Amino acid sequence: MSAKPIVQVENVTHVYSRGNVTALDDVSVTINRGEIVGLIGQNGSGKTTLVKHLNSLLKPTKGRVLIDGEDTEKQSVQAMSAKVGYVYQNPNHQLFARTVQDELEFGPRNLKVDEAEIEARREEAIEFFGLEEMRDLHPYRIGFPLRKLVGMASIFTMRPDIFILDEPTTGQDNITTQRVYKLIHRLRENGHTVICVAHDMILLAEVVDRLLVMRDAHLIADDTPRKVFAMREVMESTHLAPPQITQLSLNLKKGKVVLSVDEMLKELKS
């Protein structure tokens, strides 16, 4: 993995004019190409505000944001969509085509990808997300959990360098959650950069390389999940509990942090 920065957030402050809320206070962070990053923190801590700066939906009040070396200041949201794919938490906000299939084709066609490639990407997405049976249905005719997968698939076919997933597993059952794991692994293999805003600690423990923790508009921790889960003050002050298996290892093995059941299994055998 080349350590080339793809996201550079430099001393960014964001103040919402409505209510004069400072949602980001002098935040700096650099993310390298190919990194899988988790972003956690209570509601209202500034996570969404931060990621909206990456695709130019919001512009910094102070400081600057560089994506692949380019300042987002002059970029439109539409132009950024080729580089940064943002999967909204609520798929209803994002879907607008007549059928699932059209939905998947919209992004790449908009980016002037050639038709043969569009078709290939569409078929791959349908297969990968298991959407075969509903390809001709209106996105609003299918249940909410699957609709969420359609939302992800519609960004997947655009092949952006950076994927932003906003709470991809919230309110989902285990099967859909597994599909999200698979997606993130796939994105990792293909060298994409992923930023995953989530509360789902089991997901984060198993798939991310790096955890950013936000509290009251500040970035208060930035390290591997293993290290972050061991930071007592950080975890407690944000009311975030590491996965049960991690809590078990912290308990049994005096401060040893384990991230998955299988890892714990190995740990207990030795």
Added chain:
Amino acid sequence: MAKGKPVIEFKDVSFGYAAASDREFAIENINLTIYEGEYVALLGLNGAGKTTLQLCINGVIPNSIMGEFSGEFSVYGQDTEVTSVREMAKLVGMVFDNPEFQLSQMSVAEEIALGMENIGFSFEEMNRIIPEVLKIVGLSGLEERSPFALSGGQQQRLSIASALAMRPKILVMDEPTSNVDPIGKEEIFAVAAKLNKEENMTIVMAEHEVEVMAAYADRVIVMDEGKIVLNGTPKEVFSETALFERLGLRTPQVTELSAKLAKKGTRKFSKGYPVTLDEAVSSLR
């Protein structure tokens, strides 16, 4: 745990939605008895039938949702098909997954009052009950706030308060924490546990958070494709790790670990697999 009297009884209940659906019956041949003061967790994949089963409990199914209903169902001995909405509301309170979609009034106090107005409580009663239920859910002092200016967790607790105001004996919660952040989750689980312990309220909760349910529930029911496939104490139910895996469901991580240890022959669990962190800590020490 000493069982109270039976309060919810399903006898061979099936229901199919009139609107097109992927299978004929959303729930099929449900036989289930829930006792007073029990905390029951409902698990299952999306589409398993949890919501449908819960909507039967206060009579919305079959009274207001079109479909084919068969079997016998009663709450506190009353047949929901003939009991008025008014009587049902006094027995069963409902809380749904999307907090915002349950709110409609201009202030927190009015939101809570809505149900009480519908069943004819006097102004004095309402004035007494509103601060009471707000205190239970920890929202005291927010009476005049707009419900839409609350956080997700607060909104969900307001929904609980609105249900509690009608003095129900049973609280049915459908994935109440799926749209709130970790603090919100903690708060909601704490309120439910408190109501169950201190007021002996019967709780029926659909949830995906198996670790939490293992710690709080007296009984766990697993549904799949409209049928009940497991029904027992958390220990009994979660020890079926192989079935869970086949159904595409998770067990608590400590249970999964224990089952794997037992399979490898590394450990023996004579008293069954641990299902909570505390149990796991003491049995794996």
Added chain:
Amino acid sequence: MQGIAVPISVVPGNSPIHRINPIPKMVWVLGILVISFITRNPVILGGVFLLGLLFVTIAQIWPSYLRVVMVLFPISLTLILLQSIAPAFPQPWTPIVAVGPFTIWQEGIYSGLSLLLRIMCMTTFAMVMIMTSHPSDIFASMQKVGLPYTMNFILTMTLQLIPILQSEFNTVLKAQKSRGLKGTGFAAILPSMVPVFVGAIERVQQLSISLESRAFGSSGQKTSYRQVQFGFKDALVLAAGALFSGAMTYWLLVDKTLDWSRTLTFSPAFALILFFGAGIGFLLFIAFALRLVLTA
């Protein structure tokens, strides 16, 4: 989009008018409505309008009131334009001056002016009522005098839903942009309507189940949490409103000399200034509104 929305709701305050029960205020609004409809006399309408402005002053709602007027007034200007060339008035008409192919009529100016004043009278009093009464109080007191409970609920919910749908609409617009959806103005707005609409339906479906669980729609006695006081002072305001509008109505119906439509004459210069002033004002408003929509 938010720029266009005019917040017509209660303006918190504690003026004497705020403290009056909504019912007497509604009686006033109704009374003024009747008066505005039975007379076209510009002096009387002007007087009523001034009375309304006095109430606006007492209620201390000038800023919010002006925001409404700023939208309403330019739209009403079209009335002057249309009326002056095509009066809604029995023939014969008296010509004043010609503008290109059109003739501006004596009766047209009269009718346009009085229509404008009518609208201003009615909205001014309605705004005073709406901006000084909490919506819940309005609905609760309407329920007391016979508005069905369900209607009360629907009104309350609609008021709640408008700002929610508005912010939902903004979110959808941004979310779609971030998928690369291009276009401005109407082309961008259309695809956003679908999710907002579907979302609203899902919300209402879920809400109706939730409400039913709270005994909504049950038969039998219902009570109201909102207690609206009705004291001596309120009775006085009500009586004054009824008396004022009753007396005015009687006078206006009986005294035929108040019909000035044939006696009041306008000079050609006045007619032209009015006509073009209204035209320019209206065009300015359209340009301004379009700019807001297109830059949203």
